[in-house]
Amino acid sequence: MSTDAADDTATPLSDAPDALAELARRDRFFDALSVSLAEQRCVKLVLGKPRRSGSDLVRVMARPLVLRGQPCLSLLYHHTTRDITKNPPLAEGLAAVQAMLGSEFSHAHLFTTTEEWQLMVSKRGRIGVTRKALQQPGAVQAAPAGHDREKHRFLSLDLPFLEDLGVTDAQHRLVPAMARKWKQINKFVEVLDHALEAAKLQPRDGRVSVVDFGSGKGYLTFAMHHHLTQARGWQAAVTGVELREDLVNLCNAAALRRHMDGLSFVCGDVRSHVPEHLDVMVALHACDTATDFALHTGIRAGASIILTAPCCHKQIRPQMQLPPLLKPMLQHGVHLGQQAEMVTDSLRALLLEANGYDAQVFEFVALEHTSKNKMILAVRRPAGSRVDEARRAQVLGQIAEIKAFYGIHEHCLESLLQADAQAA
Numbered sequence: 001m002s003t004d005a006a007d008d009t010a011t012p013l014s015d016a017p018d019a020l021a022e023l024a025r026r027d028r029f030f031d032a033l034s035v036s037l038a039e040q041r042c043v044k045l046v047l048g049k050p051r052r053s054g055s056d057l058v059r060v061m062a063r064p065l066v067l068r069g070q071p072c073l074s075l076l077y078h079h080t081t082r083d084i085t086k087n088p089p090l091a092e093g094l095a096a097v098q099a100m101l102g103s104e105f106s107h108a109h110l111f112t113t114t115e116e117w118q119l120m121v122s123k124r125g126r127i128g129v130t131r132k133a134l135q136q137p138g139a140v141q142a143a144p145a146g147h148d149r150e151k152h153r154f155l156s157l158d159l160p161f162l163e164d165l166g167v168t169d170a171q172h173r174l175v176p177a178m179a180r181k182w183k184q185i186n187k188f189v190e191v192l193d194h195a196l197e198a199a200k201l202q203p204r205d206g207r208v209s210v211v212d213f214g215s216g217k218g219y220l221t222f223a224m225h226h227h228l229t230q231a232r233g234w235q236a237a238v239t240g241v242e243l244r245e246d247l248v249n250l251c252n253a254a255a256l257r258r259h260m261d262g263l264s265f266v267c268g269d270v271r272s273h274v275p276e277h278l279d280v281m282v283a284l285h286a287c288d289t290a291t292d293f294a295l296h297t298g299i300r301a302g303a304s305i306i307l308t309a310p311c312c313h314k315q316i317r318p319q320m321q322l323p324p325l326l327k328p329m330l331q332h333g334v335h336l337g338q339q340a341e342m343v344t345d346s347l348r349a350l351l352l353e354a355n356g357y358d359a360q361v362f363e364f365v366a367l368e369h370t371s372k373n374k375m376i377l378a379v380r381r382p383a384g385s386r387v388d389e390a391r392r393a394q395v396l397g398q399i400a401e402i403k404a405f406y407g408i409h410e411h412c413l414e415s416l417l418q419a420d421a422q423a424a
Helices: 019-038 090-100 160-164 176-199 219-231 245-257 290-300 324-330 333-354 389-406 412-423
Strands: 042-050 057-067 070-079 083-086 105-112 115-121 127-133 207-213 235-242 263-267 280-284 305-309 357-363 374-380
Touching: 019 042, 019 090, 019 105, 019 115, 019 127, 042 090, 057 090, 070 090, 160 245, 176 219, 176 305, 176 374, 207 219, 207 290, 219 235, 219 245, 219 263, 219 280, 235 245, 245 263, 280 290, 290 305, 290 333, 290 374, 290 412, 324 333, 333 357, 333 374, 333 389, 333 412
Parallel strands: 207 235, 207 280, 235 263, 280 305
Antiparallel strands: 042 057, 042 105, 057 070, 070 083, 105 115, 115 127, 305 374, 357 374
16 A cells, blocks of 8 residues: 555555645545546445444445446445435536545545555544555456446337337436336346247248237337337337227327337227237236236237236135145235235146246346236247147146145136137
8 A cells, every 4th residue: 555656655644744735645536536537447436434423324436427428427325225326427426526525424445447546534634545556457347337337228218209108308318206117118128038039039921910918108018119120120010909098099199209110009908809810929917817818819829929917816816725734824814815826827827838838937027116026928839849748738737736736616717728629
């Protein structure tokens, strides 16, 4: 460690000669910060050791950032119960950091790709600076300055339709109240993209056919159309099916205004809108047996990909007769509800497998973003491998055993599929 950028001789804080020398040390520290930012060597700056005992602000971390071509200093304020991020322009951010050091915090630690600096302020206000040159310069890499460096996003905030849907404002800035929705949209597109790879889906007759049942305000419907046409470069016929006419009109107007060919919205539901052919079937938060009708539609239309996020589970719970062993656990209503949910969706996944799909049930997004966070993803097995009568018989046997164990006499999806088999 050293008190000067040119030597490695440490000087104790108590030996600081006078106030002018101490201020010079402070200036030297911030000069090092400014130069590291200008030369793109800055990794991060951490302000710690709060000076105010009653403050809940425990730490501030700063890092370089570029937003829409403008250099900024991203400031992450760590409070005891929350984190707050601000992205002021570079000069404004540097001024904020300088103001906090000495008033809010006693310690600043600067990490660059070539050296580390520390600035310390004593209780008496005396200032000391130390510098340590890295033995292997460049071993620590500066983080990319782009805003999305930590997590790849499949969508960007500058997409015009996001403004129409209220996700961003006129300057393409994320509306704070839509932060969770924005994460859900991106996570959904990520899941869809992986499913497209797993299904090895290719446009049929030059176009991919998609239906989104219960499309609502169209967040995911617009996102799917954009991903398929822009990221994948395909032609796509994407239809949002929604009961509320005002939302259908809003989404159709936005799609027309943004010239999103192949994207349309219609009034209806999963029972009234029955397509003959589908490549991708989506039904998120379809209530109770509406999820079963959506799954049935996807299977019957030969969808390569089925994506559903179940909502409430009302059909199975009243039928469940509790096995004696489980009664002590399931006597609590919350546990019984969770068990009914698990049984319902497990049977759905098994029925999908019995009908030629590889099915997964997983957490879509974290519970902090939405309580309806479970997703069933089914990818149709390739032609020639879908019909495995031995495996099908085994799965149907598992379904029968689960139903017998809980005393379940009817599952909606199973009934729909059995009716198809009888009709055939």
